[in-house]
Amino acid sequence: xxxxxxxxxxxxxxxxxxxxxxxxxxxxxxxxxxxxxxxxxxxxxxxxxxxxxxxxxxxxxxxxxxxxxxxxxxxxxxxxxxxxxxxxxxxxxxxxxxxxxxxxxxxxxxxxxxxxxxxxxxxxxxxxxxxxxxxxxxxxxxxxxxxxxxxxxxxxxxxxxxxxxxxxxxxxxxxxxxxxxxxxxxxxxxxxxxxxxxxxxxxxxxxxxxxxxxxxxxxxxxxxxxxxxxxxxxxxxxxxxxxxxxxxxxxxxxxxxxxxxxxxxxxxxxxxxxxxxxxxxxxxxxxxxxxxxxxxxxxxxxxxxxxxxxxxxxxxxxxxxxxxxxxxxxxxxxx
Amino acid sequence: xxxxxxxxxxxxxxxxxxxxxxxxxxxxxxxxxxxxxxxxxxxxxxxxxxxxxxxxxxxxxxxxxxxxxxxxxxxxxxxxxxxxxxxxxxxxxxxxxxxxxxxxxxxxxxxxxxxxxxxxxxxxxxxxxxxxxxxxxxxxxxxxxxxxxxxxxxxxxxxxxxxxxxxxxxxxxxxxxxxxxxxxxxxxxxxxxxxxxxxxxxxxxxxxxxxxxxxxxxxxxxxxxxxxxxxxxxxxxxxxxxxxxxxxxxxxxxxxxxxxxxxxxxxxxxxxxxxxxxxxxxxxxxxxxxxxxxxxxxxxxxxxxxxxxxxxxxxxxxxxxxxxxxxxxxxxxxxxxxxxxxxxxxxxxxxxxxxxxxxxxxxxxxxxxxxxxxxxxxxxxxxxxxxxxxxxxxxxxxxxxxxxxxxxxxxxxxxxxxxxxxxxxxxxxxxxxxxxxxxxxxxxxxxxxxxxxxxxxxxxxxxxxxxxxxxxxxxxxxxxxxxxxxxxxxxxxxxxxxxxxxxxxxxxxxxxxxxxxxxxxxxxxxxxxxxxxxxxxxxxxxxxxxxxxxxxxxxxxxxxxxxxxxxxxxxxxxxxxxxxxxxxxxxxxxxxxxxxxxxxxxxxxxxxxxxxxxxxxxxxxxxxxx
Numbered sequence: 001x002x003x004x005x006x007x008x009x010x011x012x013x014x015x016x017x018x019x020x021x022x023x024x025x026x027x028x029x030x031x032x033x034x035x036x037x038x039x040x041x042x043x044x045x046x047x048x049x050x051x052x053x054x055x056x057x058x059x060x061x062x063x064x065x066x067x068x069x070x071x072x073x074x075x076x077x078x079x080x081x082x083x084x085x086x087x088x089x090x091x092x093x094x095x096x097x098x099x100x101x102x103x104x105x106x107x108x109x110x111x112x113x114x115x116x117x118x119x120x121x122x123x124x125x126x127x128x129x130x131x132x133x134x135x136x137x138x139x140x141x142x143x144x145x146x147x148x149x150x151x152x153x154x155x156x157x158x159x160x161x162x163x164x165x166x167x168x169x170x171x172x173x174x175x176x177x178x179x180x181x182x183x184x185x186x187x188x189x190x191x192x193x194x195x196x197x198x199x200x201x202x203x204x205x206x207x208x209x210x211x212x213x214x215x216x217x218x219x220x221x222x223x224x225x226x227x228x229x230x231x232x233x234x235x236x237x238x239x240x241x242x243x244x245x246x247x248x249x250x251x252x253x254x255x256x257x258x259x260x261x262x263x264x265x266x267x268x269x270x271x272x273x274x275x276x277x278x279x280x281x282x283x284x285x286x287x288x289x290x291x292x293x294x295x296x297x298x299x300x301x302x303x304x305x306x307x308x309x310x311x312x313x314x315x316x317x318x319x320x321x322x323x324x325x326x327x328x329x330x331x332x333x334x335x
Numbered sequence: 336x337x338x339x340x341x342x343x344x345x346x347x348x349x350x351x352x353x354x355x356x357x358x359x360x361x362x363x364x365x366x367x368x369x370x371x372x373x374x375x376x377x378x379x380x381x382x383x384x385x386x387x388x389x390x391x392x393x394x395x396x397x398x399x400x401x402x403x404x405x406x407x408x409x410x411x412x413x414x415x416x417x418x419x420x421x422x423x424x425x426x427x428x429x430x431x432x433x434x435x436x437x438x439x440x441x442x443x444x445x446x447x448x449x450x451x452x453x454x455x456x457x458x459x460x461x462x463x464x465x466x467x468x469x470x471x472x473x474x475x476x477x478x479x480x481x482x483x484x485x486x487x488x489x490x491x492x493x494x495x496x497x498x499x500x501x502x503x504x505x506x507x508x509x510x511x512x513x514x515x516x517x518x519x520x521x522x523x524x525x526x527x528x529x530x531x532x533x534x535x536x537x538x539x540x541x542x543x544x545x546x547x548x549x550x551x552x553x554x555x556x557x558x559x560x561x562x563x564x565x566x567x568x569x570x571x572x573x574x575x576x577x578x579x580x581x582x583x584x585x586x587x588x589x590x591x592x593x594x595x596x597x598x599x600x601x602x603x604x605x606x607x608x609x610x611x612x613x614x615x616x617x618x619x620x621x622x623x624x625x626x627x628x629x630x631x632x633x634x635x636x637x638x639x640x641x642x643x644x645x646x647x648x649x650x651x652x653x654x655x656x657x658x659x660x661x662x663x664x665x666x667x668x669x670x671x672x673x674x675x676x677x678x679x680x681x682x683x684x685x686x687x688x689x690x691x692x693x694x695x696x697x698x699x700x701x702x703x704x705x706x707x708x709x710x711x712x713x714x715x716x717x718x719x720x721x722x723x724x725x726x727x728x729x730x731x732x733x734x735x736x737x738x739x740x741x742x743x744x745x746x747x748x749x750x751x752x753x754x755x756x757x758x759x760x761x762x763x764x765x766x767x768x769x770x771x772x773x774x775x776x777x778x779x780x781x782x783x784x785x786x787x788x789x790x791x792x793x794x795x796x797x798x799x800x801x802x803x804x805x806x807x808x809x810x811x812x813x814x815x816x817x818x819x820x821x822x823x824x825x826x827x828x829x830x831x832x833x834x835x836x837x838x839x840x841x842x843x844x845x846x847x848x849x850x851x852x853x854x855x856x857x858x859x860x861x862x863x864x865x866x867x868x869x870x871x872x873x874x875x876x877x878x879x880x881x882x883x884x885x886x887x888x889x890x891x892x893x894x895x896x897x898x899x900x901x902x903x904x905x906x907x908x909x910x911x912x913x914x915x916x917x918x919x920x921x922x923x924x925x926x927x928x929x930x931x932x933x934x935x936x937x938x939x940x941x942x943x944x945x946x947x948x949x950x951x952x953x954x955x956x957x958x959x960x961x
Contacts, residue, residue, distance in 0.1 A: 066799045081807075085806075096634045098631070102639070103643075
């Protein structure tokens with residue numbers, strides 16, 4: 001399909017300052033010439049296709065979009081998108097993206113990461129990016145396993161998981177990435193599913209529109225090392241009972257309980273409570289946007305400070321000369 | 336003798352003075368103020384602050400002693416001096432910690448207030464040195480500076496604690512009288528510093544003047560001294576520390592390249608002052624980012640470089656180890672990046688506030704894979720400015736991370752700095768790629784991120800936002816030219832060799848090494864790098880003055896070496912390399928040039944003294960000429 005997607009008339013807050021394309025772009029414009037090399041059946045293919053199809057809807061110039069990834073299967077993502085991209089270091093993509101987003105307000109900056117990349121080796125950078133609220137969209141592909149290193153348990157693997165490195169079962173309590181993000185003061189926190197393209201696209205649209213750090217957890221199947229991890233959510237007969245679809249202002253029903261979901265609440269406590277609905281059994285798995293609140297971004301505020309400090313009356317060379325001379329200089333005349 | 340009676344003024348050609356007290360006594364400030372006045376007066380000077388890693392170690396203990404040494408002269412000098420001729424000691428511990436360094440006959444001005452049995456014991460004295468004759472080699476002025484300060488400022492009604500804190504100003508006033516230094520700069524400083532606290536400002540001013548007046552009126556000091564200004568090339572000067580000069584060099588690099596400067600840094604001693612300084616200069620478009628850790632500091636800097644800024648990260652000690660992986664990524668991405676390492680004593684946490692030159696081999700080799708990085712090392716505090724500018728030029732021209740090796744001595748030491756004319760600073764051309772650089776057989780124009788400049792072997796710097804140049808880069812090996820992922824063995828071999836060749840070509844930019852051998856008769860060459868320039872140079876001057884020829888060369892570029900280095904090394908019968916490590920440069924020289932090197936090493940956390948090197952080099956010259 002190469003049908004062009006209609007462009008928005010006005011850029012949403014998350015994309016303010018990023019130049020719009022003069023002509024509509026299509027899915028094809030975002031496919032690079034590189035052969036995609038994930039395993040057959042990998043959930044990453046579906047996410048890639050969805051992202052390639054979704055990006056034209058932002059209406060941005062292709063050259064003003066940057067994808068930065070860490071290390072892992074999902075981190076090959078940038079190679080397959082014909083935008084600017086960097087396949088960086090294990091866990092460090094949020095830090096690298098922070099430097100880029102802070103210095104370039106005209107870019108739409110995306111981070112692609114996995115559960116090992118973001119939550120294990122890169123946990124520190126992830127929480128600090130969210131705390132600062134740098135204008136980034138982070139796609140966290142969660143397959144609950146280390147794929148590229150061939151099947152060790154990850155920080156989202158369930159307790160007791162038998163893997164190559166845990167023949168008697170894993171011992172450590174997994175992270176709930178949504179709870180973690182809420183605890184780290186994230187302003188946009190959502191979960192979606194690799195196999196539900198419509199939902200995935202709607203969450204991506206909202207994440208891109210959000211100004212600040214958007215964390216999108218994507219449940220993604222690894223057919224080789226953790227096949228079927230989310231099968232109960234995909235299975236038509238079971239999924240409707242298990243999935244809790246979150247919509248701001250709409251009721252959430254769990255058994256007898258019912259309440260209105262307020263994703264805009266200043267206090268993240270209710271969102272945190274929702275994030276705990278899944279106790280590991282996947283009986284109640286909330287998907288959609290848990291939290292979406294406005295807070296000034298680190299990069300906007302830093303740019304404001306720089307603008308305020310700039311003295312527009314002098315040129316840089318003259319200003320530099322004054323800086324170097326300081327206030328305690330003395331002159332030595334010709335001898 | 337009363338007021339108005341002029342005292343005798345004795346002429347000196349140079350003085351080494353040391354101020355020492357508790358970490359909370361304000362000795363760094365006292366030293367700094369005296370230095371500023373000395374600089375304004377026109378002496379050449381060199382300073383050496385020395386302070387503990389603990390912010391406030393227990394008062395009165397050896398662990399808490401902080402000192403500031405200043406060497407000033409009526410001629411060109413290179414070091415903060417060896418043995419002080421004057422010690423100002425504010426308590427027993429400060430006396431004990433420093434008295435062994437003094438020259439025989441030195442003057443000691445000591446605050447006798449704290450010489451109680453309890454405080455003497457706390458400092459580690461078994462008997463009172465003011466009474467037991469152990470100081471008979473020195474001219475001791477026992478003064479109760481604490482009480483005299485309290486008396487001088489009692490009108491201001493300060494608490495005893497606040498009042499006692501002014502005693503450093505009393506001491507400064509006294510020493511200022513002794514050497515004929517003006518008080519004007521310090522008066523202005525105090526007015527600024529305590530603008531919101533008039534009581535404290537006035538009390539400090541009163542203490543400062545009381546100290547001066549005490550010197551002038553008392554019979555304790557019969558003589559004052561004069562050290563005439565040193566002849567210097569015409570121009571504007573200011574006193575500057577290495578960290579400040581380095582910060583200014585970075586700002587200058589931003590201004591002269593037109594690039595935004597982005598500093599990603601995590602606080603660490605002694606590099607933090609660069610973060611503090613640069614954070615003040617947002618008006619130049621300088622962005623400072625205090626990261627969550629060392630890795631994020633360099634990661635964010637690299638991200639900024641990818642976006643077309645001049646990315647810089649600063650660190651010290653173990654921080655450089657944490658940055659290794661990102662330096663590796665930067666060098667394979669071939670993006671400009673400055674890595675400033677203010678070396679300190681190691682390994683591990685080591686000696687945070689002391690100097691050392693022991694990160695050279697880490698800078699050379701401390702990454703996985705074949706990973707060459709240009710290395711630049713300044714030789715003096717003021718030279719940090721030029722070194723930072725040059726490191727930026729290399730990084731931008733060759734699209735490579737560059738490591739700048741400063742150290743704790745350069746960072747906090749100071750010297751008069753000839754303020755450069757901004758117009759004379761070379762501009763740096765970022766040379767961003769704007770158009771495709773490759774034509775396919777079908778006649779299509781493409782952008783190849785790894786197609787190189789034939790002269791520098793640098794690849795194009797195409798920043799996001801440039802239409803038609805969209806590309807992906809990463810840590811995986813890239814194919815020569817188009818830059819797509821490549822596992823091809825021959826390509827990897829080519830890329831490894833090309834990255835090395837590119838760094839080797841930096842030698843085109845840096846020019847040949849110069850040797851200082853005034854009468855061309857030396858058979859021994861002393862070769863140093865970085866902050867040892869001062870003491871090596873001072874030792875060479877002394878040896879030459881004593882009729883012993885010696886050649887001196889000093890490396891600013893540790894990678895690549897200047898092209899003529901091998902030829903220079905082979906020209907001399909003996910090459911001595913003094914280093915504040917266990918022979919790291921010597922190892923590189925032996926491996927590279929198959930020339931024997933005589934190493935002279937110390938790792939005491941302090942710079943070499945000129946006297947020590949004079950002895951060592953003098954003996955080596957004798958042996959060579961025998």
